[in-house]
Amino acid sequence: MTIVKIIYWLCLVTVFYTYIGYGIVLYIAVCIKRILKGSPQKPTLSSDELLPEVTLVVCAYNEQDVVEMKMNNIRLTDYPKEKLHVMWVTDGSNDNTNALLAEYPEVEIKFTPERRGKTAAVNRAMQMAETSIVVMTDANTMINDGAIREIVRLFQDPTVGCVAGEKRVAARKEGQIAAEGEGLYWKYESTLKRLDYELYSTMGAAGELCALRKELYSPIPEDSLLDDFIISMKLVIRGYRIAYTSDAYALEYGSADIKEEAKRKRRIAAGGLQSIWRLRTLLNPLKHPVATFQYVSHRVLRWSITPIALFALIPLNVMLVMAKSGMTYNIIGLMQIMFYLSAYIGYQMEQKGRKSKLFFVAYYFLFMNINVFRGMVYLCKNKTGIWEKARRG
Numbered sequence: 001m002t003i004v005k006i007i008y009w010l011c012l013v014t015v016f017y018t019y020i021g022y023g024i025v026l027y028i029a030v031c032i033k034r035i036l037k038g039s040p041q042k043p044t045l046s047s048d049e050l051l052p053e054v055t056l057v058v059c060a061y062n063e064q065d066v067v068e069m070k071m072n073n074i075r076l077t078d079y080p081k082e083k084l085h086v087m088w089v090t091d092g093s094n095d096n097t098n099a100l101l102a103e104y105p106e107v108e109i110k111f112t113p114e115r116r117g118k119t120a121a122v123n124r125a126m127q128m129a130e131t132s133i134v135v136m137t138d139a140n141t142m143i144n145d146g147a148i149r150e151i152v153r154l155f156q157d158p159t160v161g162c163v164a165g166e167k168r169v170a171a172r173k174e175g176q177i178a179a180e181g182e183g184l185y186w187k188y189e190s191t192l193k194r195l196d197y198e199l200y201s202t203m204g205a206a207g208e209l210c211a212l213r214k215e216l217y218s219p220i221p222e223d224s225l226l227d228d229f230i231i232s233m234k235l236v237i238r239g240y241r242i243a244y245t246s247d248a249y250a251l252e253y254g255s256a257d258i259k260e261e262a263k264r265k266r267r268i269a270a271g272g273l274q275s276i277w278r279l280r281t282l283l284n285p286l287k288h289p290v291a292t293f294q295y296v297s298h299r300v301l302r303w304s305i306t307p308i309a310l311f312a313l314i315p316l317n318v319m320l321v322m323a324k325s326g327m328t329y330n331i332i333g334l335m336q337i338m339f340y341l342s343a344y345i346g347y348q349m350e351q352k353g354r355k356s357k358l359f360f361v362a363y364y365f366l367f368m369n370i371n372v373f374r375g376m377v378y379l380c381k382n383k384t385g386i387w388e389k390a391r392r393g
Contacts, residue, residue, distance in 0.1 A: 001323050008316040011309035012332070018306040019365075022297040026195045033199060040198060043156035045149065048080055054148055054211075055085045055129040056137065059121040062093050063139040067100040070139050071107070079148040081106075085131060089121040118207075119227040123219040126212070135211040136228070140252055141167075143209055147248035151211045154243040161216050161240025162232045164202050165209030165248035166190050185364070190246065192298060197244040200290045203298045205232040205242055209250035216240065224278070225271030225382070233279050236291050258350055258367070265368060269375025270382065272303030307372040340366070 013021075045051070056074065063070075074086060087108045090097050092115020101107050110128060126134060135151060137143055143165070151163045169186050193202045207228035216235055224230050232242050276283075276299075283300070285292040317336060320329040339362055346363030349356055 001320065001325060004316060004319055004323075005325065008313065008320060008329075011312050011316065014301065014306055014309040015313070017297070018301045023192060023195075025297075026192065026199060026294075030195050030198050043153055045153045045156070051080060051083055051149075051152060052133055053083045053085065053131040054079065054133045054135055054152065055087055055131045056135045056148070057087050057089065057122075057125045057129065058137060058139050059089045059091075059118050059125060060093065060097060060139040061091070061115060061118075062095045062097060063090075064096040064100055066140050067097060069142070071101075071104050073142045076145050077143070077148050078145050079152075084148065085129075087125060087129065089125045091115055091121050091124070116222055119220060119224045120222045122227055122231070123222070126214060126217045126219075129214055132214055133211055134214050134217075135209070136207060137209050137250060138207060138252070141208045141250040142252070143250050144248065147209065147250075150245055150248040154245060155211070155213070157241075157243065159241050160243045161213055161235035161238070162205055162242045163211045163248070164193065164205035164232065164242055164244045165211075165250055166193075166244075166246040167206045167208045168249050168251045170251060170253055184361070185368075193244045194246065196294055196298060197242070200294060201236055201241040202244040203233070203236075203242070203294050204229040206250075208252060209248060221278075223382075224274065225267055225379075226275050229271065230275055230278060233275070233282065233295075236295075237279065237282055237288070262367075262371060262374075265371035266374045266378045269303060269372045270379035271375075272299065272372075273375060273379055276300055276303060303372065307369040310369055 017025075058070065077084065085108065086104075086106050087110060088097075088101050089110045090101070091110075091112045093111065098109055098111055101109050110124065112124075122136065125136075133152060133155060135148055147165060151165065154160055154163045167186050167190070196202045204226075205228055210228055210232060212231065212235075216238070217231070218234065220227060220230050220234070236242060279295075282288055282292060282295050288295075313336065317329060317333040320326075321333050342359050342362040343366040344363075346356065346359035346361075349359060350363065
């Protein structure tokens with residue numbers, strides 16, 4: 001039983017560290033850095049006359065329903081209009097997206113009839129952009145009016161190669177369980193991203209709102225499932241940092257229901273596993289000591305070892321209880337039963353359209369980890385960078 005106990009505690013510590021412990025360690029590390037080096041100095045913006053030209057890129061596939069809303073949103077940005085170039089890459093679109101965009105004289109439409117996926121569209125966009133800073137955002141996300149100005153401000157730091165804006169998720173109406181669960185997850189994720197940046201670098205940018213220095217961009221394989229993550233993390237490998245700011249944010253509605261959310265989670269899980277291999281050089285702590293610590297703690301464990309450890313705790317706990325290994329294992333086993341019972345109740349309530357934050361948190365947590373295994377299957381089947389979009393609420 002000694003070996004079983006060792007494996008059991010390794011699994012338990014891994015799960016705790018991944019979802020709670022890392023946040024605590026990260027916060028302590030940031031506090032120590034503040035004591036030793038003081039609070040970080042915020043770079044300031046130059047006058048409007050000296051602001052750089054920026055290209056705002058929207059990669060879209062059949063987004064006719066949101067073109068008007070997105071363009072109204074873009075027109076509300078407070079960045080000097082003569083310095084903001086708007087480019088829509090609409091590869092493969094066969095609805096009225098291009099016709100609607102043609103009504104906006106400031107838009108540069110880049111279209112090819114073949115649909116090769118978002119990564120291919122991003123590669124094309126970065127090749128065609130003529131400004132030093134390129135901001136990418138999704139068609140169905142609305143950015144705040146000061147987002148671009150805030151992004152440019154952070155690029156005043158020459159060590160910053162990418163700027164990640166905050167992703168905010170809203171439910172279109174009260175009671176949308178999937179949207180509320182996604183929103184809760186992103187609030188926690190945003191806190192970790194902010195602390196990651198303060199320690200050294202945020203671990204990956206979300207495509208809803210992120211920006212790059214064009215001269216640092218290098219094309220990535222078109223079958224990449226998490227193009228935004230791989231693009232931004234390749235810059236970390238090269239020694240640049242990913243800055244994070246909540247003052248530049250993108251707001252979108254959450255998934256319409258839990259089935260639609262499962263599509264996203266499967267793809268993200270598959271993309272995470274794919275990214276671990278493609279960014280494997282970042283697993284070397286001798287080359288990237290701080291970044292490796294952050295990357296493994298914040299990303300790699302979630303996408304690989306931790307889900308296995310989580311579900312391994314069940315049979316291991318049963319074995320230890322049956323072997324009468326002590327009261328500690330009985331108590332933890334009881335806590336596991338309560339957790340899975342809460343998740344089941346949350347699942348049943350979701351099926352009936354009812355909600356309870358207490359039960360839904362357990363259900364959504366379990367739902368995320370189950371989809372890591374489903375992502376493994378997805379990765380084996382999907383050999384392109386094309387995926388089915390999750391329907392938003």
